[in-house]
Amino acid sequence: MSELYYQPQADEIELFQSAHLQQLPILIKGPTGCGKTRFVEYMARKLERPLYTVACHDDLTAADLVGRHLIGSTGTYWQDGPLTRAVREGAICYLDEVVEARKDTTVILHPLADDRRTLPLERTGEELQAAPGFTLVVSYNPGYQNLLKGLKPSTRQRFVCLNFGYPHREHEIDIVCREADVAPAVAARLVELGHALRRLEQHDLEEVASTRLLIHAGRMINSGVSPVRACGSCIVEPLSDDADVLQALMALVDLHFGET
Amino acid sequence: MEEWIGNRWHKFITRRADRGFPAAAVELEAEKKTIGVLFRALGGAPGVRIEAASAQEVFVRRSWLQRLAGSAQSAVIAWQDGDALRLPPLLQVFPQQSLNRDLYLWLAILAARSPQQYRNWALDNQRLVTEALTQFPALRPRYRRLVEALLPLRPAPESLPDDEAELERAIRRALLDPQTATDLPRANRAPQPVPLWLYPQAALDDPLAVAADIPEEGDCTAGSTQSLSERKRGERAEERERRDGLMLFRLENLFSWSEYVNLERSEDDTEDEDAAAAAEDMEKIVLSRQRNQRSSSIRLSLDLPSEAYDDLPLGDGIRLPEWDWHRRRLLEDHVCLQAYYPRNGDPAPLPQHLRRDAALLRSQFEQLRTQRCWLRSQLQGEEIDLKAWADFCASRLAGHAPEPGVYQSFRATHRDMATLLLADLSMSTDAALDEDNRVVDVVRDGLLLCAEALASVGDRFAIYGFSSVRRQQVRFTLFKNFAEPHGDPVRGRLLAMRPGFYTRMGAAIRQATLILRDQPQQKKLLLILSDGKPNDIDRYEGRYGIEDTREALSEARRAGLHPFCITIDRSAEEYLPYLFGQNGFTVLNHPAHLPLRLPELYHQLTH
Numbered sequence: 001m002s003e004l005y006y007q008p009q010a011d012e013i014e015l016f017q018s019a020h021l022q023q024l025p026i027l028i029k030g031p032t033g034c035g036k037t038r039f040v041e042y043m044a045r046k047l048e049r050p051l052y053t054v055a056c057h058d059d060l061t062a063a064d065l066v067g068r069h070l071i072g073s074t075g076t077y078w079q080d081g082p083l084t085r086a087v088r089e090g091a092i093c094y095l096d097e098v099v100e101a102r103k104d105t106t107v108i109l110h111p112l113a114d115d116r117r118t119l120p121l122e123r124t125g126e127e128l129q130a131a132p133g134f135t136l137v138v139s140y141n142p143g144y145q146n147l148l149k150g151l152k153p154s155t156r157q158r159f160v161c162l163n164f165g166y167p168h169r170e171h172e173i174d175i176v177c178r179e180a181d182v183a184p185a186v187a188a189r190l191v192e193l194g195h196a197l198r199r200l201e202q203h204d205l206e207e208v209a210s211t212r213l214l215i216h217a218g219r220m221i222n223s224g225v226s227p228v229r230a231c232g233s234c235i236v237e238p239l240s241d242d243a244d245v246l247q248a249l250m251a252l253v254d255l256h257f258g259e260t
Numbered sequence: 261m262e263e264w265i266g267n268r269w270h271k272f273i274t275r276r277a278d279r280g281f282p283a284a285a286v287e288l289e290a291e292k293k294t295i296g297v298l299f300r301a302l303g304g305a306p307g308v309r310i311e312a313a314s315a316q317e318v319f320v321r322r323s324w325l326q327r328l329a330g331s332a333q334s335a336v337i338a339w340q341d342g343d344a345l346r347l348p349p350l351l352q353v354f355p356q357q358s359l360n361r362d363l364y365l366w367l368a369i370l371a372a373r374s375p376q377q378y379r380n381w382a383l384d385n386q387r388l389v390t391e392a393l394t395q396f397p398a399l400r401p402r403y404r405r406l407v408e409a410l411l412p413l414r415p416a417p418e419s420l421p422d423d424e425a426e427l428e429r430a431i432r433r434a435l436l437d438p439q440t441a442t443d444l445p446r447a448n449r450a451p452q453p454v455p456l457w458l459y460p461q462a463a464l465d466d467p468l469a470v471a472a473d474i475p476e477e478g479d480c481t482a483g484s485t486q487s488l489s490e491r492k493r494g495e496r497a498e499e500r501e502r503r504d505g506l507m508l509f510r511l512e513n514l515f516s517w518s519e520y521v522n523l524e525r526s527e528d529d530t531e532d533e534d535a536a537a538a539a540e541d542m543e544k545i546v547l548s549r550q551r552n553q554r555s556s557s558i559r560l561s562l563d564l565p566s567e568a569y570d571d572l573p574l575g576d577g578i579r580l581p582e583w584d585w586h587r588r589r590l591l592e593d594h595v596c597l598q599a600y601y602p603r604n605g606d607p608a609p610l611p612q613h614l615r616r617d618a619a620l621l622r623s624q625f626e627q628l629r630t631q632r633c634w635l636r637s638q639l640q641g642e643e644i645d646l647k648a649w650a651d652f653c654a655s656r657l658a659g660h661a662p663e664p665g666v667y668q669s670f671r672a673t674h675r676d677m678a679t680l681l682l683a684d685l686s687m688s689t690d691a692a693l694d695e696d697n698r699v700v701d702v703v704r705d706g707l708l709l710c711a712e713a714l715a716s717v718g719d720r721f722a723i724y725g726f727s728s729v730r731r732q733q734v735r736f737t738l739f740k741n742f743a744e745p746h747g748d749p750v751r752g753r754l755l756a757m758r759p760g761f762y763t764r765m766g767a768a769i770r771q772a773t774l775i776l777r778d779q780p781q782q783k784k785l786l787l788i789l790s791d792g793k794p795n796d797i798d799r800y801e802g803r804y805g806i807e808d809t810r811e812a813l814s815e816a817r818r819a820g821l822h823p824f825c826i827t828i829d830r831s832a833e834e835y836l837p838y839l840f841g842q843n844g845f846t847v848l849n850h851p852a853h854l855p856l857r858l859p860e861l862y863h864q865l866t867h
Binding site for chain 2: 068071076123196199203258259
């Protein structure tokens with residue numbers, strides 16, 4: 001299995017390993033595009049466990065996680081959902097943006113996330129005991145204010161929490177350099193621009209430039225698009241629709257990548 | 261006639277004498293957004309405003325024509341203090357518009373990294389320039405263009421007396437080659453303004469003198485709102501005759517010094533038009549601190565309006581409890597809340613200036629209403645739900661046969677929610693935001709637009725406002741209750757909204773909780789619009805008010821409500837997390853954006 005690139009921000013790898021060893025579920029908090037998913041993928045490879053990722057959404061039902069009966073040529077048969085498969089195989093099950101899922105789906109996680117480690121399958125009458133390597137990982141973005149969504153305290157208190165931010169300057173330069181395959185000078189400039197944009201959070205912008213956006217811009221530059229154009233289409237445009245703000249952000253891009 | 265000739269002469273002679281290029285002028289107003297974003301992105305403090313600077317007297321050498329015209333003894337220069345970055349309202353230094361625009365951006369870039377106080381004006385500026393050029397190589401050609409365009413516009417050193425020529429040469433060197441860090445020699449006059457540099461706040465008229473004496477920051481300008489678009493230099497003068505002030509304290513209806521200081525009444529002074537015009541021409545407004553406060557104290561009229569003028573009371577007062585944090589117990593029936601119905605609230609349509617936004621919002625929110633989806637496992641419906649069918653067959657084979665809900669139906673989902681909008685209508689909302697608007701106007705527009713949005717999505721909602729005069733009268737104004745459909749009567753009442761007195765927030769929240777609790781909807785949202793801390797003129801201030809509000813909010817949560825606060829108070833970060841929790845509030849940095857942000861926030865909170 002090829003090694004996946006991941007640049008640790010702090011001691012999250014050790015924490016993840018310990019939690020995995022202690023069979024504790026993990027909650028990852030962090031803004032969009034800061035490397036949550038990549039981290040989980042990396043840890044799955046490192047721990048040599050299969051990974052089941054589920055992107056949660058409004059309509060995600062318990063059956064989508066647990067499984068359902070399907071109709072086949074010989075009648076109905078039971079099809080395991082990703083969570084059930086992970087529980088059986090002792091894999092890592094990663095529920096991305098778990099707050100997006102409906103409240104009733106998070107409840108089925110409760111018996112899995114404490115010392116019982118069981119998953120009751122109502123439809124088939126089974127009660128599965130999680131295999132030793134099974135780890136439940138959920139993530140969410142706390143910056144998103146919504147009163148009606150959010151993890152209940154009773155759910156939150158079952159998890160080991162890892163708090164992610166955007167990586168430090170040097171780390172982020174390494175990451176952009178490596179992921180986008182651009183020269184360190186270009187990566188440094190992109191990260192500089194990213195940091196400038198992040199200072200605008202709450203005041204001028206609702207969401208700030210994620211590491212992922214910087215990498216996308218880097219890739220476009222790498223494939224021959226002019227840096228100003230690449231930053232415009234990959235970083236500035238996704239952040240705002242307001243014409244004045246766009247113009248102002250382009251002035252900022254120009255400052256970093258304008259013709260010298 | 262004499263005046264006419266005088267005016268023509270003035271126009272003629274100033275046109276000849278001004279060195280600017282009005283045809284290529286760029287206005288600050290047009291570039292403000294870009295300047296602000298650039299400034300903040302490069303590290304400028306987010307709280308700092310971008311403002312127009314007023315002309316500043318500079319002791320420079322003038323050409324004979326300028327002396328005749330009386331212009332150019334004052335120049336508009338850029339400077340910065342803790343509150344604001346002050347840039348010329350108009351830049352016409354260069355003959356090309358693009359250069360003038362570049363100059364604005366250049367000043368913003370410098371300002372973002374500029375120190376609060378300058379040790380040596382010339383050296384500090386050169387250091388700033390060097391740093392900026394090193395960090396952003398893309399700036400170098402732009403800077404070069406600016407300098408190259410600027411030099412021919414400056415007076416030739418040969419035409420100046422020796423000491424000034426020396427100074428001018430040094431400035432030219434410093435501009436052309438900032439790395440060398442040229443110090444400037446002293447001359448009899450201040451150097452010709454250098455539009456590419458920032459000026460030290462302490463010595464705008466003679467920047468070379470900056471190191472000598474740094475006076476303390478004048479704070480008499482803080483908190484005062486002027487209707488002038490240009491910022492005047494405030495200068496504090498000592499009040500000599502302090503005895504005059506004492507008379508005022510004899511007035512019975514003034515409570516104490518500290519109480520009216522807290523209220524920032526200085527903001528409801530009406531500006532005299534003539535005074536405003538006079539101030540426009542002045543370069544410095546000398547205000548005495550005490551005088552300023554005295555005039556505001558006289559404006560305190562705490563008497564309730566007469567019955568004939570007041571809003572219409574509805575029924576007898578409602579007794580509500582209040583939390584006393586000293587004794588840690590709830591004082592039963594401590595507060596009397598009186599419901600009011602706005603007077604003069606005749607039915608009225610939506611005001612013209614909101615119609616466009618309202619139409620936009622309505623179409624956006626109608627989309628939410630028509631959001632439909634498949635409802636699964638229904639007893640009847642348009643199509644067979646295969647999944648439910650499979651489940652049903654499987655469980656029948658397994659022996660147990662539950663109710664067969666095997667259809668799916670395509671239906672609009674019902675947004676099962678009730679929202680109560682509660683607006684703080686205390687006197688502080690009477691403060692002016694800008695030339696045309698007071699805070700209360702923005703709150704009113706916000707509520708009007710929000711009502712349009714909510715009505716179009718079909719959510720149930722009610723709108724109330726509150727203010728208070730001690731615990732005997734918490735005024736709870738009804739604009740729309742849950743039962744009434746939205747329409748012109750509601751709009752009319754909202755348009756008749758008036759700012760009231762103080763902010764006894766706890767009682768208002770308790771009453772709102774009582775109303776909202778009785779609604780049958782499953783999700784209940786209590787949206788509070790506020791512009792400051794809870795306070796009243798009795799002990800309901802500081803910690804007492806905060807603790808009572810917190811208690812009222814936790815009662816609301818226990819009743820199954822979701823309280824959320826939208827505030828325009830920039831210091832709200834200090835107390836709102838304690839009241840509403842870290843994710844329970846939003847601070848709007850631009851109060852003027854409230855009307856459009858409010859429906860947006862509602863959508864974000866409830867979608």
